[in-house]
Amino acid sequence: MEIGTNDLKQGMKIEIDSVPYVALSCDFVKPGKGQAFCRVKLRNLTSAKVIEKTFKSTEKITVADVLESNLRLLYIDQGEAIFMDDSSYEQTQVPLKNLGDSARWLKDDFVYKVIFYQGNIIDMEAPTFMELKVTQSMPGVRGDTASGRVMKPATLETGAEIQIPIFIEEDEMIKVDTRTGEYVSRIK
Amino acid sequence: MSAVSNKLIFRSEALSKVRSFFYDRGLIEVDCPALEDHASVDLYIEPIETECGYLHTSPEYGMKKLLALGAPDIFQLSHVFRREEKGTRHRPEFTMLEWYRKTLTLDELIQECLDLIALFVPNIAYERLSWKEAFMRYLGIDPFKISKEELLPYLESLTLSQAVLDSSLDTLLDLAFSELIEPKFPPGMVIQGFPARSAALAKIGKDSAGNLVALRFEIYVKGCEVANGYDELGASSGSGNELKERFKQTLINREKENLRTFTLDEQLFAALDKMPECVGVAMGFDRLLMLAIDATDIQDVLPL
Numbered sequence A: 001m002e003i004g005t006n007d008l009k010q011g012m013k014i015e016i017d018s019v020p021y022v023a024l025s026c027d028f029v030k031p032g033k034g035q036a037f038c039r040v041k042l043r044n045l046t047s048a049k050v051i052e053k054t055f056k057s058t059e060k061i062t063v064a065d066v067l068e069s070n071l072r073l074l075y076i077d078q079g080e081a082i083f084m085d086d087s088s089y090e091q092t093q094v095p096l097k098n099l100g101d102s103a104r105w106l107k108d109d110f111v112y113k114v115i116f117y118q119g120n121i122i123d124m125e126a127p128t129f130m131e132l133k134v135t136q137s138m139p140g141v142r143g144d145t146a147s148g149r150v151m152k153p154a155t156l157e158t159g160a161e162i163q164i165p166i167f168i169e170e171d172e173m174i175k176v177d178t179r180t181g182e183y184v185s186r187i188k
Numbered sequence B: 001m002s003a004v005s006n007k008l009i010f011r012s013e014a015l016s017k018v019r020s021f022f023y024d025r026g027l028i029e030v031d032c033p034a035l036e037d038h039a040s041v042d043l044y045i046e047p048i049e050t051e052c053g054y055l056h057t058s059p060e061y062g063m064k065k066l067l068a069l070g071a072p073d074i075f076q077l078s079h080v081f082r083r084e085e086k087g088t089r090h091r092p093e094f095t096m097l098e099w100y101r102k103t104l105t106l107d108e109l110i111q112e113c114l115d116l117i118a119l120f121v122p123n124i125a126y127e128r129l130s131w132k133e134a135f136m137r138y139l140g141i142d143p144f145k146i147s148k149e150e151l152l153p154y155l156e157s158l159t160l161s162q163a164v165l166d167s168s169l170d171t172l173l174d175l176a177f178s179e180l181i182e183p184k185f186p187p188g189m190v191i192q193g194f195p196a197r198s199a200a201l202a203k204i205g206k207d208s209a210g211n212l213v214a215l216r217f218e219i220y221v222k223g224c225e226v227a228n229g230y231d232e233l234g235a236s237s238g239s240g241n242e243l244k245e246r247f248k249q250t251l252i253n254r255e256k257e258n259l260r261t262f263t264l265d266e267q268l269f270a271a272l273d274k275m276p277e278c279v280g281v282a283m284g285f286d287r288l289l290m291l292a293i294d295a296t297d298i299q300d301v302l303p304l
Helices: A096-105 B003-024 B060-068 B106-118 B131-139 B148-158 B169-184 B239-256 B266-272 B285-293
Strands: A002-004 A013-016 A019-029 A037-044 A050-056 A060-063 A066-077 A080-084 A091-095 A111-117 A120-125 A129-136 A151-156 A161-165 A173-177 A182-187 B053-055 B074-081 B093-101 B126-130 B188-195 B204-206 B212-221 B224-232 B278-284
Touching: A019 A050, A019 B169, A080 A096, A091 A096, A096 A120, A161 A182, B003 B074, B003 B106, B003 B285, B060 B074, B060 B093, B060 B266, B060 B278, B093 B106, B093 B285, B106 B188, B106 B212, B106 B224, B106 B278, B126 B131, B131 B169, B131 B188, B148 B169, B224 B285, B239 B266, B278 B285
Parallel strands: B126 B188
Antiparallel strands: A002 A060, A013 A019, A013 A060, A019 A037, A037 A050, A066 A080, A066 A111, A080 A091, A111 A120, A129 A151, A129 A173, A151 A161, A173 A182, B074 B093, B093 B278, B188 B212, B204 B212, B212 B224, B224 B278
């Protein structure tokens, strides 16, 4: 489906040269009493890069076949994540490798924002903050701060490997910012 | 006092200031109809059509007919309508201030514009450049001599779509002017010497290098285009016929671009044959208000 660049609104998903973008902003420009243009800011949905482009306001652009869904992870089985749409009960199976880096935040029964392009998942966003258990970490040695170390590596229940403060031990629950992979706080 | 009241009071006082400015200078206010039998003829402005006529895109044609009938110096402050124009500085319906002076030269009109603008945006010093000088100073190119191939590298930062890259040299020059040159202007700038193709209903002359230029000026305040003025084609320039020829050419150009064409208003041409010599200017009233309060979106100064 095509729309005129003049009708492009913030948040719309479009496709240029088979790459999906989301429109961040569009401004109408009318230089010299001549032809009108639209200066558009776009974020590439596959690479997350932001680009700008100048179109003629009468140009047609293709609406991208992009769908955003909130899906609940039911379970992981043999390298595949099984998601379910809470409203339709429809289930979707996605190979873990398709989820890339985001797969390290997958935990049963959590809801994730999944972006489909032409029927394939191109991006997945975990909830911004998650409370996860530390499943593996070397015990912190008291007094180690002399050497300047305050953080140590750890593995969380989802498989994510992050840095945590040395006073956090295995089996403790912590709050993590999934956008940066950073420890936020200890959950008592 | 609510934010809405403040906005309305500001706008009401601005309307009053503008009217006083012109009454003090001896002009009278007119209100030509917005609904016309014929569409405005312009290559890049789309009129809005209704079941009973076209909404005017500016009061120009009506005001010129009045001048031909013997009206004194006149101004009009009214809503004008343009299809599909919406952005931070554009709306399909906006308020245009337009006036015509039989007794001023183009330079005197420019000064009158600056005096009016000063009521809203004071303490600005204005520089004057020709369109060509602006290109030379800010991009280092001569717009009358450069070819499309030579111009394209300068436009790379604008990341143009293929359709834009395929447009004419004139379109690309206009884009370069508005996107690469205007943002570099000092707070006050007056540009004259636009290429003859943009003359609309203005006289055409020659610059010192012999290039055909429109006797036209534009005023930019803080990088925003606020006024567009002309030394109008009047009776002595055989203007009725000249204008008819220009309009016919515009309609041909519109057809080439798959735009709608219209019937011509013979009454307008007849009027122009009787119109005295004059200079005229159109100013975006809403933009003037935006500049007065440093608004970033035209919605900030509109009542609804």
